[in-house]
Amino acid sequence: MNVINPDLAAPDTDAATELTARDFTTDQEVRWCPGCGDYAILKAVRGVLAEAGRRPDDVVFISGIGCAARFPYYLASYGFHTIHGRAPAVATGVKMANPDLDVWVVGGDGDFLSIGGNHLMHALRRNVDLNLIMPNNAVYGLTKGQYSPASATGMRSPSSPAGSVEAPVNAALLALGAGARFIARSADTLQDHLPGVLKAAQANKGASFVEILQNCVVFNDGAFEAVRDKGLTADRTLRLEHGQPMIFGKDRDKGIAVDWQTGTARVVPVGDGGPVYDVTDHDQTNLALATILARMDAPDLPLALGVLYHAPADDFTVQRGDAPGRVIGRADLTGLLAAGKTWTVGDADVA
Amino acid sequence: MLDQPIASRPSETDAAQGPAVVRFAGDSGDGIQTLGSEFTKSSALSGHGFMTFPDFPAEIRAPAGTTFGVSAFQIQIGGDRVKTHGDAVDVLVALNPAALKTNLAALRPGGLLIADRDAFAKRGLEKAGYAANPLEDGSLDGFRLEAIEISRLTREAALPEGVTKKEAETARNFWALGLVYWMFSQDRAPTAAWLKSKFAKRPEIAAANMAAMDAGHTYGDVTDMAPPPRLRVVTPSSPRPGTYRTLTGIDGMVLGLAAASALSGLRLHYCSYPITPASAILHGLAKLGGDGVATFQAEDEIAAATAAIGASFAGGLGVTGTSGPGMALKAEALGLATAAELPLIVIDVQRAGPSTGMPTKVEQADLNLALHGRHGEAPLPVFAASGPGDSFETVIEAARTAVTYMTPVIVLSDAYTANAAEPWRLPDVDALADIAVDRDIDPEGFHPFRRDAETLSRSWAVPGMTGLAHRLGGIERSSGSGHISYDPDNHQEMTDLRAAKLTRIQAALPPAKVTAGADAGRVLALGWGSTQGALKTAVEDLAAEGHAVGHLHLRHLSPLPRGLAEIFALYDRVVVAELNSGQLRAHLQGLFPHVSFRGLNKITGQPFTVAEIDAALREDLS
Ligand SMILES: Cc1ncc(C[n+]2csc(CCOP(=O)(O)OP(=O)(O)O)c2C)c(N)n1
Ligand code: SF4
Numbered sequence: 010m011n012v013i014n015p016d017l018a019a020p021d022t023d024a025a026t027e028l029t030a031r032d033f034t035t036d037q038e039v040r041w042c043p044g045c046g047d048y049a050i051l052k053a054v055r056g057v058l059a060e061a062g063r064r065p066d067d068v069v070f071i072s073g074i075g076c077a078a079r080f081p082y083y084l085a086s087y088g089f090h091t092i093h094g095r096a097p098a099v100a101t102g103v104k105m106a107n108p109d110l111d112v113w114v115v116g117g118d119g120d121f122l123s124i125g126g127n128h129l130m131h132a133l134r135r136n137v138d139l140n141l142i143m144p145n146n147a148v149y150g151l152t153k154g155q156y157s158p159a160s161a162t163g164m165r166s167p168s169s170p171a172g173s174v175e176a177p178v179n180a181a182l183l184a185l186g187a188g189a190r191f192i193a194r195s196a197d198t199l200q201d202h203l204p205g206v207l208k209a210a211q212a213n214k215g216a217s218f219v220e221i222l223q224n225c226v227v228f229n230d231g232a233f234e235a236v237r238d239k240g241l242t243a244d245r246t247l248r249l250e251h252g253q254p255m256i257f258g259k260d261r262d263k264g265i266a267v268d269w270q271t272g273t274a275r276v277v278p279v280g281d282g283g284p285v286y287d288v289t290d291h292d293q294t295n296l297a298l299a300t301i302l303a304r305m306d307a308p309d310l311p312l313a314l315g316v317l318y319h320a321p322a323d324d325f326t327v328q329r330g331d332a333p334g335r336v337i338g339r340a341d342l343t344g345l346l347a348a349g350k351t352w353t354v355g356d357a358d359v360a
Numbered sequence: 361m362l363d364q365p366i367a368s369r370p371s372e373t374d375a376a377q378g379p380a381v382v383r384f385a386g387d388s389g390d391g392i393q394t395l396g397s398e399f400t401k402s403s404a405l406s407g408h409g410f411m412t413f414p415d416f417p418a419e420i421r422a423p424a425g426t427t428f429g430v431s432a433f434q435i436q437i438g439g440d441r442v443k444t445h446g447d448a449v450d451v452l453v454a455l456n457p458a459a460l461k462t463n464l465a466a467l468r469p470g471g472l473l474i475a476d477r478d479a480f481a482k483r484g485l486e487k488a489g490y491a492a493n494p495l496e497d498g499s500l501d502g503f504r505l506e507a508i509e510i511s512r513l514t515r516e517a518a519l520p521e522g523v524t525k526k527e528a529e530t531a532r533n534f535w536a537l538g539l540v541y542w543m544f545s546q547d548r549a550p551t552a553a554w555l556k557s558k559f560a561k562r563p564e565i566a567a568a569n570m571a572a573m574d575a576g577h578t579y580g581d582v583t584d585m586a587p588p589p590r591l592r593v594v595t596p597s598s599p600r601p602g603t604y605r606t607l608t609g610i611d612g613m614v615l616g617l618a619a620a621s622a623l624s625g626l627r628l629h630y631c632s633y634p635i636t637p638a639s640a641i642l643h644g645l646a647k648l649g650g651d652g653v654a655t656f657q658a659e660d661e662i663a664a665a666t667a668a669i670g671a672s673f674a675g676g677l678g679v680t681g682t683s684g685p686g687m688a689l690k691a692e693a694l695g696l697a698t699a700a701e702l703p704l705i706v707i708d709v710q711r712a713g714p715s716t717g718m719p720t721k722v723e724q725a726d727l728n729l730a731l732h733g734r735h736g737e738a739p740l741p742v743f744a745a746s747g748p749g750d751s752f753e754t755v756i757e758a759a760r761t762a763v764t765y766m767t768p769v770i771v772l773s774d775a776y777t778a779n780a781a782e783p784w785r786l787p788d789v790d791a792l793a794d795i796a797v798d799r800d801i802d803p804e805g806f807h808p809f810r811r812d813a814e815t816l817s818r819s820w821a822v823p824g825m826t827g828l829a830h831r832l833g834g835i836e837r838s839s840g841s842g843h844i845s846y847d848p849d850n851h852q853e854m855t856d857l858r859a860a861k862l863t864r865i866q867a868a869l870p871p872a873k874v875t876a877g878a879d880a881g882r883v884l885a886l887g888w889g890s891t892q893g894a895l896k897t898a899v900e901d902l903a904a905e906g907h908a909v910g911h912l913h914l915r916h917l918s919p920l921p922r923g924l925a926e927i928f929a930l931y932d933r934v935v936v937a938e939l940n941s942g943q944l945r946a947h948l949q950g951l952f953p954h955v956s957f958r959g960l961n962k963i964t965g966q967p968f969t970v971a972e973i974d975a976a977l978r979e980d981l982s
Contacts, residue, residue, distance in 0.1 A: 035831075037843065069823045071670070074834075081831050082844065087823035089673055090833030091666065092696050098663035102670025102678060103823070105629055105654060110674065110823050128666075131659040329654070333675070335627060337652035342622040343789045345648065346615055347603065350550075351786070352405050355601020 028062055030055035035085045041076060046197030046223035050144055051083055053200060054113075057207045058086070061111075068111045071100040073125055075117035076150040077143075077223070094125025097132035100139050101325070107333050108138065108326035111211065118145040118159040122178050126158075129218075133189040136215040138324040142207070143218070144197070145180060146225035147232045154228035161232075181303035181317055184218045185296070191217035192299065192318040196236035197224060202248065202314060209316055215324040235312050245307060249315035254288040257311050264288030265310075267301055274301050274310060293319040379409075379438020381446030382540060384533075385463040386455030387424050388417055388431045391533040396433030397606075398537060398554065402546045404606055404783055408437040409599065411893065412781040413445035413967075418636075418720045425487035427458045434466075437544070440598060441900070443893030445780060447969035451543070453536050455479060455510070457488035464500075473503045474539065476532060478511035506585065510535050510576075517575035518568035527565060531572035538576025543585065548573055600785060607784035609777035609890075610637075612751025613681070613707060614644035618653055619752070620705075620759030621677055624795035629671035630679045631656040631664040636719040637778045638683040638709040661686035665693035665706070672702045673832065675799075675822030677759060681707035683775075684717065687726055691733050694768055698738040698858065700832045701809070701818050703762035705755065710774040710889075712965045721965030722776035724889050725940040730770045731918055731947065737855055739862050741765075742918040744772040746892035749784045751777065754915060760795045765861050766817040772917070774939075776967045777890040803827030807842040816861045866919035872927055874910040876900050880930035881908020883980045885960075887937045888914040888944060891968050895937055898973035907981050917944070920951070928955045933980055935960050937973060 033055045041047045058068060068086035072078035074093035081088025087110075091099045100114045114132075121129045121143045132139060147159040148166070155168040159180065163172040184192045191213045195203040203221065210217035222233040231237055235245035243259040255265040256279055266277045267289040277287045292298055299318035306312055337345070382399070386392045393414055403410050415432040422429030436446030448468035454460035456479040467473060480495050494500055495507045514535040518528035534551075541548055552570050559566035579585070607615075621628035632642045634657065646655045654676075658664035661682050668678030682690065687708045697704040710726045712718035730742045743758050745751040751773055758769040801819045808830040809818050821828035830842060838845035839853050874884070877899040887895045892913050899911035912927065914920070928934055936945040937960040945959040960976045962968060 064826075065829055066826050067824055069674075081833070085829060087829050088831035088833075089670075089700070090831065090835065091669075092692055092834055095662060095666040095693070098658065098666040099670035099673070101656070101663075102629065102631065102667035102672075102676075103674040104670075105656060105667070106627065106671040106674035106676035106678075107822075107824060127659055128663055131663070331654060333627060335652045336625055337618060337622045339622055339789050339792075341651065342619055345618055346786050346789065347605065349605060350401055350404075351603050351605045353603045354407070354599050 028059045030059045033058045033065055033068075033085050035083055037082045039083050040079065042227050044226040045076070046146065046225070047077055047080075047144055049197040049200060050142075050203070050221055050223060051080065053203045053207060054080075054142075055084070057204050057211060058084075060208070061211055063111045067109070068113070069100075069103055070113045070115060071096045071103065072114065073116040073120035074151065075120045076225075077115055077117040078120055080115040094120055094123070095128060096120065097125060097128040097137075097139065097141065101132055101135070101137050104137055104139065104326055105329070105331050108331050109333075111140075112138070113140045113142065115142050115144070117150065117157075118143060118147060118180070119149045119157045122158045122180060122183070130183075130187040133184055133187040133216045133218060135325045136188075136190055136322055138214050138326065139216055140207075140210045141216060141218045142210070142221060143180065144221050144223035146223045146229055147177070148225050148229035150225050150228055160229075166228075179303060180220045182300070185299055185303060185318060189218045189318070190215050190320045190322055191316070192303070193217070193219045193316045194222070194312075194314050195219065196222040196233065196314070198236050199314070206315060209319070213319065213321060214327075215322060235307060245311055247305070247311040247313050249291045249293070249302070249313055249317065251291055251293045251316065251319075253291055255291050256288060265305075267298065269297070272297065272301060274305055276310065293317070296320070379436050379442050379446065380451070380544065381434065381436045381449045382451045382453070383432060383434040383449040383463060383466060384453045384536070385430060385432040385459035386533065387458065388422055388429045389424055390431070390455050391530070392431040392433050392455075395533045395537050396435065398551045399540065399546075400435055400606055400781060401550055401554075402541065402548075403435065403437045403544075404604065405550055406546050407599075409440050409442040410435055410437045410781075410783060411442055411445045413776070414779050416720070418718075425456060425458055425484050427462050427488055430459045430462045432459070432463055441897065443897050444967070444970060447971050451540065453540065455532065455536065457484045457490055457494070460494060461488045461490065467503060469502050471503055472506065473500060474506045474508065474536065476510035476536075477507040478509050480507075508579070513575055513579065514572045517571045521567040521571055522564045523568045528568055531569045534569045534573040535576035538573035539580045539585065541573070542577045542580030548577060599783065602785040604783045604785050606781050607748040607752070608779055608781045609745065609748045609751045609773055610640040610644055610779070612745065612748045612784075613641050613755055613773065614648070616752040616755035617645065617679060617705075617759070618648060619789075619792065620756050620795060621652055623756065623792055624677060624759065624763060624797055626675070626677040626763075626797060628653045628679060629656065629668060629676045630654070630681065631658050631668040631671070632681050633658050633661045633664050633686060635661075635683045635686045637711060637775045638681045638686070638707065640778065641681045641707065641709070661689040662693060665690040665704075666696070668704055669693060669697050669700070669702055672697075672704055673700070673822070675820075675824070677703065677705075677763070679705040679707070681709070683709045683711045683719070684713045684726060685715065687729055688733070691735070694740065695734045695736060695738045696834045697768040698734070698740055699834045699836075701766040702768070702832075703759075703766055703820070704768035705758050705762055706768060706770045707755070708770060708772050709778050710772060712775075712963075718965045720775060722774050722890065722939060722967055723963060723965065724772075724774060724891070724938050725943065725963065726772065727917065727938075727940060727943040727947075730772055737858070739859050739918070740767055741769045741862065741865055741916070742772065743769065743915055744889040744917055745777060746889055746913055746915065747777055748780060748782050750892075750915070752784075752787075756792070761865060763795055763797055763820075764817060765815050765865055766820060767861060772889060774890050780890075799825070801825070801828060806830075808832060809837055809839055809842045811857075814864070816857060816864055862919045866922060869916055869919070869921050871923035872912060872914075872921040874912050874927060876911035877903035878908045878910045881910065882932050883909045883977055884928065884931040884934045885909060885911045885937060885973070885977060886914070886934050887911075888917060889938075891937055891939065894968040894970050894973055897970045898977060901970070901974065902977055902981070909977055909981060914944075925952060928952060932956065933958060935977060935980055937961075937968065937976075939963060939967070
């Protein structure tokens with residue numbers, strides 16, 4: 010008899026020592042364009058899953074529609090490729106039915122920010138224990154290159170030949186506004202960074218939102234110059250570490266100083282090994298700081314990468330008290346049916 | 361032209377033991393629905409058969425005294441034959457001019473009208489748009505008018521209980537109730553007990569209301585205010601022995617879903633976004649409070665449907681419920697559930713459309729949407745509940761079908777059934793059959809679209825189960841492996857398989873049956889959903905007169921039950937009665953091109969009256 014593992018929450022220690030990325034790899038041929046950033050993200054995800062050691066049988070990948078949303082096919086866990094934009098809602102249902110599962114939600118910027126913006130917002134605000142990862146290529150890949158809500162103003166595309174006039178959405182800021190308690194940012198190319206971010210997201214009990222800058226080689230190649238160009242990355246990005254001063258640059262000669270009065274950040278020089286009293290420490294529990302970090306971007310400031318914000322709280326199913334085993338029995342049902350005023354005809358028993 | 365001689369119709373006096381129709385009407389603030397439910401309870405306890413129909417305003421707090429703020433409650437009480445809330449009203453209680461204005465049309469000629477004379481003062485008359493006082497200008501001469509100073513009499517009775525003048529006056533609904541109780545010889549004790557517990561913290565309020573009720577009762581006694589002659593003795597009913605309760609269509613859905621959960625051992629996940637009139641199901645289930653029944657108020661109807669699908673994917677019983685506009689939003693998700701072959705119950709409490717339409721009013725116009733409203737070919741079962749008690753059974757059958765065949769199932773209810781109440785005999789819970797869930801799945805050679813040879817159902821492996829990890833989705837699957845497939849032959853095969861599931865479901869359904877009137881003859885009256893009571897009553901009356909007319913009511917709209925063609929062949933004509941412009945008729949005409957169908961259609965936001973159906977059927981019979 011095949012039963013649901015009653016002890017799903019407990020890590021499978023035997024497996025933990027044995028699992029490799031291969032254990033999370035299906036026999037399905039991966040069908041992204043050669044050079045697509047999604048390959049690197051998939052690789053990082055498989056590695057993190059192997060390391061975390063949850064049985065593939067306890068892991069679920071839910072996705073919407075788009076290139077990024079093909080993820081479930083390539084992961085040897087349970088998976089559900091649903092409909093455009095609705096993956097966070099489907100995943101909420103999965104979690105309510107079985108809170109012990111490790112549930113991941115994957116969707117592109119169109120999936121999460123456009124058609125599914127509403128569901129993303131509510132999954133975040135409810136703090137459903139989901140790992141929501143959003144490969145952001147700032148374009149609609151699957152439908153062949155239209156501008157997306159994350160596209161830069163002026164982007165020329167089949168649906169905006171004269172250049173889009175729309176302002177792009179800042180995903181991290183949107184997540185903050187929605188009340189998310191875990192917000193992180195990384196990029197496909199940063200294999201020394203992305204796995205750590207994903208690991209932290211998975212470890213958080215609650216909604217974890219991870220924006221992953223992803224290169225679409227076909228329709229928006231080079232959109233994220235700061236993380237693409239190895240020569241530029243160190244100077245154009247800031248890697249956050251909780252409790253550490255926010256220092257960046259190839260020579261680690263620049264720091265971020267926050268002016269709490271105005272809520273702004275500026276770059277300050279950091280002398281060779283000298284004092285860093287000007288430089289602000291990263292505090293991932295500070296909402297005001299997270300807001301400032303989420304907005305930092307070229308040309309004046311580096312792009313903040315890593316965990317921007319993490320303020321844990323009870324997740325949705327804990328607050329609701331969801332438990333898969335709780336079912337009403339026939340005896341309870343008899344009571345429910347007879348609740349309220351009843352009357353008896355003949356000599357039947359009075360309920 | 362007649363097949364048989366018709367016996368003369370029963371006259372008013374012949375029907376001296378006929379059921380009685382009472383309608384209470386007043387301002388939304390007058391406690392009319394409370395009156396109605398108390399009268400219902402008392403009628404039930406006195407052994408009457410009944411059917412009720414609350415008619416409340418769409419506005420949350422309409423200005424007092426206006427016609428759009430009128431709240432009404434109608435009940436038919438009497439013998440076993442009571443299947444509707446009644447056509448023409450025998451006794452109308454109007455607590456203000458606006459209530460009289462909006463409800464007078466329902467009162468039968470010569471019917472008894474009880475009005476609170478005190479409320480028919482200048483301001484009230486103006487608000488209701490009366491130029492002259494109808495109680496005095498002779499315009500009500502065709503009725504038996506009893507204009508009583510109800511407000512004053514209530515005040516006098518209630519004030520000694522130590523309440524304020526205002527509190528005393530608000531008891532006038534109970535004064536009117538006491539009078540009506542007297543007229544129908546009903547017991548006041550259950551209402552007194554209810555008042556005591558309801559106002560346990562303010563015993564003086566309970567006492568004031570009871571005093572008002574007693575005063576109304578005494579008034580009837582002293583003035584000997586008899587009911588209209590034909591109602592002196594309301595036919596008692598002789599129901600099956602058993603324990604009964606009052607059940608609305610909403611209660612039926614709520615309890616049916618709880619039962620489906622208990623019978624299947626699956627945790628229920630009811631996911632919904634508030635909308636009238638379906639919200640009451642969400643409220644009812646939320647009140648059950650987590651004991652195996654989980655509710656989720658989603659951010660919209662799309663999230664409600666997809667969260668329910670997610671719950672089913674993870675091994676729960678996913679249910680979503682909505683009304684009209686919300687049903688339109690769920691269409692894409694229904695396609696996903698059909699393609700992924702996951703159990704899902706979708707309840708549509710239909711209301712008058714299009715668009716926002718008339719949210720509190722009844723209509724059966726979502727049938728086309730339920731049968732056909734999906735992109736691609738996405739066949740799924742569609743059932744309809746014909747009344748409160750039938751809602752309980754239908755939703756259990758829907759759950760059984762969804763789980764057995766791994767398919768979404770739509771259950772249609774409507775704004776009439778949702779709020780109407782009838783006496784309901786509690787089922788023997790131990791006798792209800794289990795809903796079998798097969799989780800004994802062999803990982804050897806497993807793939808998600810491996811099927812049961814008989815039901816064509818795929819196996820329901822759920823996350824957490826060892827060795828059965830698989831991927832589902834809306835993209836077409838290979839029937840042999842469950843992998844994505846664009847193979848042309850495979851798509852044909854999968855399309856055929858999805859359709860064949862309905863054929864298998866049909867084979868397991870009970871065959872169609874004529875349930876009232878003649879088994880063959882001139883006319884078959886065919887209906888579905890909440891029109892059942894009116895159709896059955898009309899057909900039974902006509903058949904009693906000797907007419908060759910039968911009644912067949914469909915619960916299963918897709919797949920249709922077997923044997924319909926044979927039954928249709930036994931009648932000259934099939935009259936399809938529905939509260940839309942002919943959706944089922946058009947559907948049937950396409951399937952049975954040689955049958956002579958005629959539509960009996962109404963789309964006013966109101967249920968059929970028995971008289972309307974009677975008149976229409978007579979046309980076909982003559
Ligand atoms: C209801 C609906 N509308 C539109 C589409 C078409 N569609 C599929 S994917 C997509 C956008 C994909 O963009 P994104 O989510 O950014 O993912 P990417 O392909 O770039 O990874 C669109 C518009 C659809 N599948 N369903
Ligand atoms: S279109 Fe772009 S996002 Fe889609 S697979 Fe190709 S490169 Fe990747």
